[in-house]
Amino acid sequence: MEKNYGFNDYKFFTEMSELSSRHKSYDLSLGLPDFEIDPRLRYFLKESADMISHSYESLAGNSLLIEKIIQFNLNRKNSLQLRYEEINIVPCSTFGLYTSLKSILNRGDEVIVIQPSYYTYAPSIVLNGGVPVYYDLENDFKIDWEKLQQCISEKTKAIIVNSPQNPTGKTWSKEDWDQLYDLIKHQEIYLISEEVYDIYHYDNAEHYSSFLHPELRKKTFCIFSFGKMFHATGWKVSYLLAAEELLQNFRDHQQYISYSSNSPCQYAIAKYLDVFDPSENQIIMENKRNIFNELIQFTPLAVEEISQGGFFQIVNFRNVNKTMTDVEFSKWLTVEKKVSCLPLSAFYNSKTDSDYIRFSFAKKDDVIINALEHLKKEL
Numbered sequence: 001m002e003k004n005y006g007f008n009d010y011k012f013f014t015e016m017s018e019l020s021s022r023h024k025s026y027d028l029s030l031g032l033p034d035f036e037i038d039p040r041l042r043y044f045l046k047e048s049a050d051m052i053s054h055s056y057e058s059l060a061g062n063s064l065l066i067e068k069i070i071q072f073n074l075n076r077k078n079s080l081q082l083r084y085e086e087i088n089i090v091p092c093s094t095f096g097l098y099t100s101l102k103s104i105l106n107r108g109d110e111v112i113v114i115q116p117s118y119y120t121y122a123p124s125i126v127l128n129g130g131v132p133v134y135y136d137l138e139n140d141f142k143i144d145w146e147k148l149q150q151c152i153s154e155k156t157k158a159i160i161v162n163s164p165q166n167p168t169g170k171t172w173s174k175e176d177w178d179q180l181y182d183l184i185k186h187q188e189i190y191l192i193s194e195e196v197y198d199i200y201h202y203d204n205a206e207h208y209s210s211f212l213h214p215e216l217r218k219k220t221f222c223i224f225s226f227g228k229m230f231h232a233t234g235w236k237v238s239y240l241l242a243a244e245e246l247l248q249n250f251r252d253h254q255q256y257i258s259y260s261s262n263s264p265c266q267y268a269i270a271k272y273l274d275v276f277d278p279s280e281n282q283i284i285m286e287n288k289r290n291i292f293n294e295l296i297q298f299t300p301l302a303v304e305e306i307s308q309g310g311f312f313q314i315v316n317f318r319n320v321n322k323t324m325t326d327v328e329f330s331k332w333l334t335v336e337k338k339v340s341c342l343p344l345s346a347f348y349n350s351k352t353d354s355d356y357i358r359f360s361f362a363k364k365d366d367v368i369i370n371a372l373e374h375l376k377k378e379l
Helices: 009-022 039-051 063-074 093-104 121-127 145-150 174-184 244-257 263-272 278-298 326-336 365-378
Strands: 087-090 110-115 131-136 156-162 190-194 220-225 238-241 312-316 356-360
Touching: 009 326, 039 263, 063 087, 063 263, 087 093, 087 244, 093 121, 093 156, 093 190, 093 220, 093 238, 093 244, 110 121, 121 131, 145 174, 156 174, 278 312, 278 365, 326 356
Parallel strands: 110 131, 110 156, 156 190, 190 220
Antiparallel strands: 087 238, 220 238, 312 356
């Protein structure tokens, strides 16, 4: 039976987390960091209580924060030059995705979703009158450009890309963006590029944004997340890049949905960006990835390709069980073996089974170590 465009998928994510809590399992299911944020970030939030008026910010966002975003992107190794008019602060990345789609879609327009994908994509398309068209990656999770091209029709209005990708950890290079542009350059197709794990590239790789492509830039909504960047997901402040004309259309809808974003947090983030070194958080997360992948070798679970970026590692479980579905295995591992994960099929529209499960390594080191030591004994 086909899923209802993912509208119920979030319940499964919650169910697995609750199952983990109820059975006192090590919870590696969700990408919710459980370790402390930089104390300086706390300090600047406290400072903001005395420094700002606590009124609404503008639609675009705090002007100081926008200036700091310009500087932050200029300082990347793959330097990204931005104009003030191309930047908009948004309440969260999901809002950025939803409102970007709202600003471009007409009823019946098709939007290509590359699967496995995060569960918010399809509902955001459907709620805005669009039709999701699914392109399923093969087991190596690499783009087959000919197959992707077959998904494009006269009705295609947009494509959603996530790099680094949740759940696979795959990243897009300059060559990938060039290939994508070649597919869509003869048609009015927009790109929604979710780059919320931008600072989390591993093994000396660097993030290459879709917004660096001179032609894609004209038709792209590029989404970033301070919550992911600072592993402070509850702050719910993100930013979006788009051409000035696209951003005006975006704001025409934003003003009736959220208007502006959290004012105290915007000020605190602006101040924090003066002292923030993204390489420090990148190193922390890469070390966690390495701990996970070193220890899982002592279990029957198989890592076929180490995550290139983000918070997650895909693992093949068929050495442990050949007959369970990935949903059944995930629940069994959580309840019986006391380590929680998510089935990869939860990231597809109509897939009911796969050979893979997803673990999050965005956890305290001792949680990762204890979970994997426990699996070493139990599997």
